[in-house]
Amino acid sequence: xxxxxxxxxxxxxxxxxxxxxxxxxxxxxxxxxxxxxxxxxxxxxxxxxxxxxxxxxxxxxxxxxxxxxxxxxxxxxxxxxxxxxxxxxxxxxxxxxxxxxxxxxxxxxxxxxxxxxxxxxxxxxxxxxxxxxxxxxxxxxxxxxxxxxxxxxxxxxxxxxxxxxxxxxxxxxxxxxxxxxxxxxxxxxxxxxxxxxxxxxxxxxxxxxxxxxxxxxxxxxxxxxxxxxxxxxxxxxxxxxxxxxxxx
Numbered sequence: 001x002x003x004x005x006x007x008x009x010x011x012x013x014x015x016x017x018x019x020x021x022x023x024x025x026x027x028x029x030x031x032x033x034x035x036x037x038x039x040x041x042x043x044x045x046x047x048x049x050x051x052x053x054x055x056x057x058x059x060x061x062x063x064x065x066x067x068x069x070x071x072x073x074x075x076x077x078x079x080x081x082x083x084x085x086x087x088x089x090x091x092x093x094x095x096x097x098x099x100x101x102x103x104x105x106x107x108x109x110x111x112x113x114x115x116x117x118x119x120x121x122x123x124x125x126x127x128x129x130x131x132x133x134x135x136x137x138x139x140x141x142x143x144x145x146x147x148x149x150x151x152x153x154x155x156x157x158x159x160x161x162x163x164x165x166x167x168x169x170x171x172x173x174x175x176x177x178x179x180x181x182x183x184x185x186x187x188x189x190x191x192x193x194x195x196x197x198x199x200x201x202x203x204x205x206x207x208x209x210x211x212x213x214x215x216x217x218x219x220x221x222x223x224x225x226x227x228x229x230x231x232x233x234x235x236x237x238x239x240x241x242x243x244x245x246x247x248x
Contacts, residue, residue, distance in 0.1 A: 016062070017112040020119040024085035025058030026102065027169060028095060028120065029179045030129050035147050036176055039127075040166075041135060043141035049116045053161045054151070056159050056169070057095070058120065059088040064123060077103055081121035086206055089125075093116040093143060094134030108165045108194045122169060124186055126179040148173040156235065164229055165194070171238055178247070183209075190245045196229075204232035211242070 110117035128191040154160035213224025
């Protein structure tokens with residue numbers, strides 16, 4: 001049994017913000033018996049950002065993703081990210097997805113104090129139970145199909161390294177037993193946007209999100225709303241004390 005690890009990226013904080021590169025990640029789910037399973041892939045430990053972590057397939061938007069794209073503004077940004085997500089799922093896991101069925105449900109921007117930063121759209125996509133995963137054995141060295149509950153239990157025991165966005169996403173998926181129910185839930189609510197700030201604590205860090213009363217001051221005792229992820233050596237805890245906004 002391991003211990004809950006702290007994010008490796010917090011060891012290299014910076015005072016000079018780096019540009020946040022457009023990126024995409026896709027949570028691929030499948031129905032297995034009466035359970036919902038999600039695909040997690042393990043990044044090569046030699047990779048500087050989240051090396052050794054278990055994540056959803058994904059990566060940076062590149063020039064090829066923009067070929068033939070005529071959309072502009074946020075709609076165009078989402079389109080490019082969806083293309084990148086489809087390409088990365090094919091390159092990293094050998095899965096063929098369709099941009100038309102990708103559902104954006106979150107957007108994460110890496111904290112400004114970190115040396116490498118990404119502005120990442122997160123999508124949901126369902127695949128057939130019999131779909132075959134073929135990892136690239138380069139950036140990705142392992143894969144597993146797992147329920148959100150199983151992945152979170154492994155993280156809690158220190159046996160699976162989950163980055164914050166993956167951890168928070170899996171917590172959101174936790175209550176759903178089918179891809180259909182999860183899809184309906186995500187469609188009914190606004191896209192969540194995360195621009196965390198990191199506060200150093202004894203034994204770890206706290207990622208503070210914009211809706212949190214302590215976001216601007218980083219005073220974690222500020223009275224008011226709570227929206228934060230405590231990442232401590234003894235365990236992680238996600239706090240959100242107000243409901244998700246619904247689409248109008």
